[in-house]
Amino acid sequence: MDGSAESLRGYLEYLRDLGIYDVYRTSDASDDPALAAWWKSVASPIAASAPANAQRPAASSAPVPQRPAAPIMQRPAPTPTPQRPPLPAGNRAPDIVITPPTAAAPPPLAYDFDQAPAPTGQFAPPAMPLVSFNNLAPLPTERIAPADKAAALQSVRNTIGDCTRCPLAYAGRHHIVFADGDPNAELMFVGEGPGADEDASGIPFVGKAGQLLNNMINAMGLKREQVYIANVVKCRPPQNRTPEPKEANTCSPFLLQQVDIVQPKVIVALGATAATYLLGVKQSLANLRGHWHDVRGAKCAVTYHPAFLLRDPRQKGEAWKDLQRVMVELGLKPPTRG
Ligand code: SF4
Structure with a gap:
């Protein structure tokens, strides 16, 4: 092998x-x-x-035992659903009636805010109170010495600081326009608020309206430096709009302190806004002009704002009448023409 x-x-x-x-x-x-x-x-x-039994066993012929048949389970009959007992006749819930939309029904409109009614009831915002300067704070019991008025006014200015107490602080102002003039003045002019020129310079009444006011003061026999000039709000309202009540009411306490420190004999309110917040009333200029009003112990006259007189010069004669009454009160005489 x-x-x-x-x-x-x-x-x-x-x-x-x-x-x-x-x-x-x-x-x-x-x-x-x-x-x-x-x-x-x-x-x-x-x-x-090889072993003798090595042959593959022949397939067995014995019958294969059969698996006993599993009993067939019968599905139980379904339990009947319990039926809600019928309500008594008196307690029957109302039937729900679905009304199909009619062809004549108008389509829903978009909400028109301009046409929205003003909120009323508990959702109405509280009305901004209109309080006269006389009721805003007790009258001062002592007069500030003339020599101390400038320092007292500066203290008020310091209190204002870089004020953010009302929305006008965020309306694009450049300067807080505090006041201009003599802290010991007998005559005080109060306007509405700064315009663009005043916002740029920080001085009240320096634009065209300011030039006209200077002329009015000169016509009374005074110089600008002899009067005190301030506004209801010390920051320029955007687009020279009228100050909102919230803005005017927030800023008014500063003007009140200025009045109490200067303690002029006469205050001239220039225009309706100044008159409204000084006097705490909302009336037409026609009603307010020609009368003396009391503001913090001073006599208050109401006349047109110089900006209005620039737009309607025909009213200058009426304004001059108002100023003549003030001149009589202060014993002023118009300057003689040289
Ligand atoms: S308007 Fe008066 S209250 Fe308002 S931010 Fe100016 S200074 Fe302050």
């Missing part, structure tokens, strides 16, 4: 150890007598050592 036959025999013995015996039969199927003889010499010793 050569080496290859020896290795093949080892392989077959390995298969026999695994219980694989059918491979021996293949040698019987060979048609080559030489190969069959060689195969017989190789495989016979192995086949002879």
